[in-house]
Amino acid sequence: xxxxxxxxxxxxxxxxxxxxxxxxxxxxxxxxxxxxxxxxxxxxxxxxxxxxxxxxxxxxxxxxxxxxxxxxxxxxxxxxxxxxxxxxxxxxxxxxxxxxxxxxxxxxxxxxxx
Amino acid sequence: xxxxxxxxxxxxxxxxxxxxxxxxxxxxxxxxxxxxxxxxxxxxxxxxxxxxxxxxxxxxxxxxxxxxxxxxxxxxxxxxxxxxxxxxxxxxxxxxxxxxxxxxxxxxxxxx
Numbered sequence: 510x511x512x513x514x515x516x517x518x519x520x521x522x523x524x525x526x527x528x529x530x531x532x533x534x535x536x537x538x539x540x541x542x543x544x545x546x547x548x549x550x551x552x553x554x555x556x557x558x559x560x561x562x563x564x565x566x567x568x569x570x571x572x573x574x575x576x577x578x579x580x581x582x583x584x585x586x587x588x589x590x591x592x593x594x595x596x597x598x599x600x601x602x603x604x605x606x607x608x609x610x611x612x613x614x615x616x617x618x619x620x621x622x623x
Numbered sequence: 624x625x626x627x628x629x630x631x632x633x634x635x636x637x638x639x640x641x642x643x644x645x646x647x648x649x650x651x652x653x654x655x656x657x658x659x660x661x662x663x664x665x666x667x668x669x670x671x672x673x674x675x676x677x678x679x680x681x682x683x684x685x686x687x688x689x690x691x692x693x694x695x696x697x698x699x700x701x702x703x704x705x706x707x708x709x710x711x712x713x714x715x716x717x718x719x720x721x722x723x724x725x726x727x728x729x730x731x732x733x734x735x
Contacts, residue, residue: 515665545726552627552714552726553666598665608671608679610656611724615665 515614528586532599539601627727644700648717656716
């Protein structure tokens, strides 16, 4: 049961253009959504998050949009830079019986071409 | 201020041996989470622990896997009688209050 899905395993974007990474979820109980970035042989690092009561959060070149009715969120990176090349994971937070945990998508490998 | 420390970074075990993966959370963090990443897959939740307590182990396989977070020392993820399918990257994360995870660099387990 994949509650968080990233349907694009990979994405290739020209340097300077906009990168758009997508994520869909099924569970209405998720209260927070996060994006993590992962380089090879390293752990995921937190990038940006959004509460389920918001529809947009912006931090520099990174903006996350949330469409609750469609159960869809997206991460926009503009302008894209070569250092943005990494695997991006969408994650959703859920509270269950007093414990909270993150449910991750499969990841999207972003490649920024010079 | 050291981050989440995991060791070893790489671990090779023969089928049937035991694997012990260690995680030292960030200073002041009392919540520890273990995730597993199989090749070409996302991160799968395994277990959530606080000091001396297992809070949620719904992602742990029923057999051969166990986890602990003692009062003193690191959290340990233990896999007994490893099989080839256990080969994966195992990530530990910690947080001060159950939110705002910080991940370690992971342990890559290879079963030969």
